[in-house]
Every structure is written in structure tokens, then in C-alpha cells.
Amino acid sequence: MINFHSFSGVVTGIHDFLITPDDQTGCYQLLSVQDGANSIVNFVVSPSTYIVERDRISVGDWITGYYDANAPVPLIYPPQYRALVIVRESPVRNVKVDAFDSHLVSQDKSLKLHLAPCTKRSLTNGLAFTKSPANRDLVVIYGPSTKSIPAQTTPFEVIVLCL
Structure with missing residues (x-):
């Protein structure tokens, strides 16, 4: 990672x-x-x-x-x-770039993901990503999140970085 x-x-x-x-x-x-x-x-x-x-x-x-x-x-x-x-940067979206663990919590422990069936999962080239995004480096595009620690959100899109 x-x-x-x-x-x-x-x-x-x-x-x-x-x-x-x-x-x-x-x-x-x-x-x-x-x-x-x-x-x-x-x-x-x-x-x-x-x-x-x-x-x-x-x-x-x-x-x-x-x-x-x-x-x-x-x-x-x-x-x-x-x-x-x-x-x-844009006021209409939030972006988090980090390594996420097996529970989809960011390495800095500031964001937890809850994936929905409508959450788009892709690679950087735009192709669909069909595996679990857990334990990977991710770019997460999301809207609102909770004010808890870690904040929790259902992202619009998860992009897997295969670096």
C-alpha cells in the first residue's frame, strides 16, 4: 500500500x-x-x-x-x-485518496465506506472493477457523510488504483 x-x-x-x-x-x-x-x-x-x-x-x-x-x-x-x-476541487463532491483496509476504513481512519449496489466500481482506465475493493489503494468520490469518527458514507464511485 x-x-x-x-x-x-x-x-x-x-x-x-x-x-x-x-x-x-x-x-x-x-x-x-x-x-x-x-x-x-x-x-x-x-x-x-x-x-x-x-x-x-x-x-x-x-x-x-x-x-x-x-x-x-x-x-x-x-x-x-x-x-x-x-x-x-469542487463544491459538489468530496474525494478521498488513501489505502483502505478489509473493513473499507481509510488508512488514516477518517472515512468508512458502505458500498451500495449503485456504487460504481472501476479501474483508472474506466473499465469495471468486479472484485472487492477492500485492502487496496482507492480514489473515493462521495457526497454527504456522517459526522462520526470515522465519517461514514455511501460513495458514488470507487476507483481502484493498481499502482
Whole structure:
């Protein structure tokens, strides 16, 4: 399971990112993100980065980028992380990215899932996921939740990250 950490802020720049000096593919981009405390993080967005609901990301959007806190990173400023998941924040949905246990409780113990027959289950490529999402890294899209600890919800969609 991945140790997901996140950083949220406003996209201040989107630039092509060269993975080698002669890279001409244009397949990688660098998103510069600044939070309310003026901290800056750069996210490397690759073809394997999952962007929730395939939202288009633009300068000025408020996003949250998720990365593996155990992955090696270059010792530079601003910090640069390989984005695993990008979420353009929206007032009409909640998104949780985390590892979930056998009881569908997130690793940070803040959310418990109750799956319904109408809960869409898919892979990042859009294909249906037919197995149990327990004990996996998930992107959960949901609406209202309880105020209990952990909060409980019946999600709209569960996306399984096969990283």
C-alpha cells in the first residue's frame, strides 16, 4: 500500500517537463501549486497520473495532488513530487485518496465506506472493477457523510488504483 500525502493549492503554472535533455515527447508536465501560506510544490504529471473525472486542469484552479511520501524525491526547492492522483476541487463532491483496509476504513481512519449496489466500481482506465475493493489503494468520490469518527458514507464511485 502507498503512503499517500497531499498538497492543496492554486495552480500557478503549467509547463512541459523534460525527463531527458533531448525529450521531445511532451508527455510530462510540471504543475506549480501554491497554498494559502505561500508554500510552493511542483507536481510532475505523467501519462500514468490519474486525474479525477478527467478534469482539465488550468492555471487558477484549486487542486489537490497526491503523491507517495515514501518515494525518493530530489532535494530541491520548491519540492517536486511525482503526482499519482490530481483532484480539481469542487463544491459538489468530496474525494478521498488513501489505502483502505478489509473493513473499507481509510488508512488514516477518517472515512468508512458502505458500498451500495449503485456504487460504481472501476479501474483508472474506466473499465469495471468486479472484485472487492477492500485492502487496496482507492480514489473515493462521495457526497454527504456522517459526522462520526470515522465519517461514514455511501460513495458514488470507487476507483481502484493498481499502482
